[in-house]
Amino acid sequence: MKPQTPRASRLAPGLYVTATPIGNASDISLRALEVLREADLVLCEDTRVTAKLFAIHGISTKMAPYHDHNAAEMRPKVLNRLAAGEAIALVSDAGTPLISDPGYKLVREAVEAGHMVTALPGASSVLAALMVSGLPTDRFLFAGFLSAKREARRKELAELAPVPATLVFLESANRLAASLADMAEALGEREGAVARELTKKFEEVRRGQLADLARHYEEAGAPKGEVVIVVGPPAARAPLGAHEIDAMLENALARASLKDAVAEIVAMTGLPRREVYARALDLSRGGG
Structure with a gap:
């Protein structure tokens, strides 16, 4: 992927993480449309999917695939283009990039290299x-x-x-x-x-x-x-008493190792591990 000949773009060089619609093609910001039209390159999960959005909005910017299977190979090439002063947009097939989609490593490396990285917020399922x-x-x-x-x-x-x-x-x-x-x-x-x-x-x-x-x-x-x-979140409950915690620990210790019993009670109660471990250790030694 060779850098293209620089053109007169109104965009500052950098990486533009751009949200696209999750269903309704009208759910895209005016700023996102401007960036997608003016960018030197648009990175897509699937160029065929993004091409449909481009057709609806009359966008003809060059696209290149960027997904889980080619990301390691593509990142150095993208970083080289950013270093050459290009404006590059990153989109997913639908919604906000990086949310269960590839891209965070590219963002991290672009930041580490000193390139401008900005977000164009929008639709998110x-x-x-x-x-x-x-x-x-x-x-x-x-x-x-x-x-x-x-x-x-x-x-x-x-x-x-x-x-x-x-x-x-x-x-x-x-x-x-x-x-x-x-x-x-x-x-x-x-x-x-x-x-x-x-x-x-x-x-x-x-x-x-x-x-x-x-x-x-x-x-x-x-x-x-x-x-x-x-x-929905768990219902609020009254703080557990010492005798309730002991009963839970005794039950867990009867069928699991000390380590596993402590992990189970910590997960169930949200109590500090150090506190649960100390009490479990005491009970396992026969303490009252």
Whole structure:
């Protein structure tokens, strides 16, 4: 990928991380359109996907693929073009780049090399789902995709269970029912929302208890389109008393090693590990 002959661009040299629509082609900012038209190069996950957006908005800027499979090879070439004074835009197939998409290593290396890096914010399926979920938005954690394997997925959910925030996941439609069932088991009785085809003609948001949502999709089958799951935070609970903590530890110690028992109780309660370990050590030695 040789640097092209410099042209009269109104853009300052640098990397422009640019959000694109997640469904509705009109959901793109005026600034993003300007950058995509004026850039020397636009890096895309799939040039065929971005070409459709370009056709809608009359953009003819040169494109090049940048994805998980060629990123290591492409990064030095992109950095060379940035060093030559070019303005380069980075887009994903849909939404905000770097959110479950390749790109953060390019951003990091561009920053380390002293190049200007700026963000052009816009559409994001994560934020769009959170906005329409009806669940608390003051604190949330984006957990990306869960493991496709059930045992690993359950372990991941157990680690997330004590997080005092709304959780946001991406999920494939064919694993939706199974993932919701595992969430209901690992996270307990919580409200959830399943958002699909956001901003598109057949946008749908289904809200309810996790167990009810799991039953619905088990019976209805896998839905069509992209899926985002939003799960409400755990209910506030009264602080555990010393006797309750001891009972939990004794139960865990009866079936697990000291290390594993401590890890289990820390995950369940959110208590400091040092405090739980000290009490577990005392109990294992027969202390009262």
